[in-house]
Amino acid sequence: MGRYDGPAWVIAGGRLYEVIAQLVSFTEHKVLVTDPFDGQPMYGTEPRWIGTIDARTAADAWSINQADELVIRTEEGREGRFTVTRGGDLSSSELMIAGYGSSPFDDSAEPDPT
Numbered sequence: 500m501g502r503y504d505g506p507a508w509v510i511a512g513g514r515l516y517e518v519i520a521q522l523v524s525f526t527e528h529k530v531l532v533t534d535p536f537d538g539q540p541m542y543g544t545e546p547r548w549i550g551t552i553d554a555r556t557a558a559d560a561w562s563i564n565q566a567d568e569l570v571i572r573t574e575e576g577r578e579g580r581f582t583v584t585r586g587g588d589l590s591s592s593e594l595m596i597a598g599y600g601s602s603p604f605d606d607s608a609e610p611d612p613t
Contacts, residue, residue, distance in 0.1 A: 501548075501605025507573050509552065511566035516559045520571060522550035524602055548579065548602035554592040564594060571596075571603055579603035 507520040525547040552571070554560040563569065564583050572578045581598040 501602055503550075503573055503602075503604035505574060507552070507571050509554075509563050510570040510572065511563045511568075514562070516554060516563055518552040518554050518559075518563075518571075520550060520552045520573070522548055522571075522596075522598070522602065522604055524605055525549050525597075548581075548598040548604075549584075550596055550598075552594050552596055554594065557590045557592050560592040560594055569596075571598070573603050575604075577603035 501524045503520060503522040505520065507518050509516045509518050552563070554563060569581050569583070570578050571581055579598045579602055580600055581596045583594050584597045585595040
């Protein structure tokens, strides 16, 4: 299980937003996936991660909350896709998020080569 607590950047709507992230790995859960050999549906597991991000301003939080595709980048250059699960009070600039795929902060994530 991994954990990340520190500065990060969110890519939303083609813009980069500075945030403070508090992220933690979440137990893997079963999801319906496609068998890579025959294309049939089967149950597998997918790692997930959850946490909060604090945007610099309420306007930034609003823009992040409204974006369709969201990516977070940690200081190490690792990235992960996520969704906003609850906007909460956007005037506080805090958003609750859930990531999918490999987390951008544990040993199983690869650094961004660019």
